[in-house]
Amino acid sequence: MPLQDLQPGHEFPPEALVISEAEAAAYAAAVGDVTARPSERVPPMAIIAAGLSRFISHLGLADGIVEVVHASQEVSFKRPVSPGEPLEIRAILKSNAERRGSRFATIQMSFVDQSGEEVAGASSLIIVNAS
Amino acid sequence: MTPNNPRTPSEPGDPLETIIRTITQAQVEAYAKAAGDYNPIHLDPEFAAKTPFGRRIAHGMLTLAIVSEMLTSAYPERWAAGGRLKVRFRGPVFPGETLRTTGEVTRVNEVDGARVAEIAIGVRKEDGSDVITGQAYVPVDDVHPV
Numbered sequence: 001m002p003l004q005d006l007q008p009g010h011e012f013p014p015e016a017l018v019i020s021e022a023e024a025a026a027y028a029a030a031v032g033d034v035t036a037r038p039s040e041r042v043p044p045m046a047i048i049a050a051g052l053s054r055f056i057s058h059l060g061l062a063d064g065i066v067e068v069v070h071a072s073q074e075v076s077f078k079r080p081v082s083p084g085e086p087l088e089i090r091a092i093l094k095s096n097a098e099r100r101g102s103r104f105a106t107i108q109m110s111f112v113d114q115s116g117e118e119v120a121g122a123s124s125l126i127i128v129n130a131s
Numbered sequence: 132m133t134p135n136n137p138r139t140p141s142e143p144g145d146p147l148e149t150i151i152r153t154i155t156q157a158q159v160e161a162y163a164k165a166a167g168d169y170n171p172i173h174l175d176p177e178f179a180a181k182t183p184f185g186r187r188i189a190h191g192m193l194t195l196a197i198v199s200e201m202l203t204s205a206y207p208e209r210w211a212a213g214g215r216l217k218v219r220f221r222g223p224v225f226p227g228e229t230l231r232t233t234g235e236v237t238r239v240n241e242v243d244g245a246r247v248a249e250i251a252i253g254v255r256k257e258d259g260s261d262v263i264t265g266q267a268y269v270p271v272d273d274v275h276p277v
Binding site for chain 1 (some may be wrong): 137152158161164165166167168169170171172175178182183190191192193195196197199200203207208210211212213214215216217218219220
């Protein structure tokens with residue numbers, strides 16, 4: 001559903017997320033993170049990045065029709081995540097408003113493990129401009 | 132909690148080690164694949180030329196990853212287990228630009244029995260302009276260790 005049609009408080013369907021050791025290593029190599037130990041733990045920001053990319057894509061904001069700018073980001077980490085560990089992303093559209101021709105939307109994500117405990121959280125403010 | 136190394140920045144004024152990195156278009160493309168973020172503003176020169184930036188820009192989360200690396204380096208165990216941050220993206224990063232992270236403990240608060248360092252964090256370009264500004268919060272040790 002297009003972003004402009006969603007109301008604040010909209011809950012997205014839960015999404016499964018698994019980051020393999022190879023994917024963790026690819027992320028670490030891409031960002032040049034020399035502290036990463038992808039065979040032991042997923043770089044923490046890789047979890048947030050994977051989640052945000054998915055919702056940007058689901059909202060149809062990655063197809064070149066509109067210009068998307070990432071304005072602010074909050075993250076919190078409760079514990080490290082192991083490669084291959086199954087997680088679930090629970091996301092809410094926290095805010096969604098149009099101002100001066102641009103749309104400001106906040107996506108709040110919670111990453112939970114198989115026991116239902118949150119391992120990380122994030123809130124992303126994006127600005128969408130018609131291109 | 133596991134103690135950090137003896138050089139852990141844990142008092143006001145303590146700096147975090149700076150990371151200096153030049154962002155390349157190849158890195159942006161590798162990041163797009165690794166993170167699954169194929170927004171054309173990062174990848175398509177024709178699309179990017181029509182935006183206010185005029186050319187391709189790096190992903191904000193790619194730049195933020197360097198901040199996370201700085202925090203992981205300073206707090207190897209605790210950043211991923213109790214750390215949090217809040218940042219604003221102040222301006223675009225163009226491939227070819229060199230970035231420098233900044234980090235300094237500004238205060239230490241007691242939260243739920245632990246000392247939590249509040250850290251002013253940022254990323255700047257060589258010309259001194261801010262790319263990212265914000266704060267991070269990392270538990271540095273227990274107030275009453277067991």
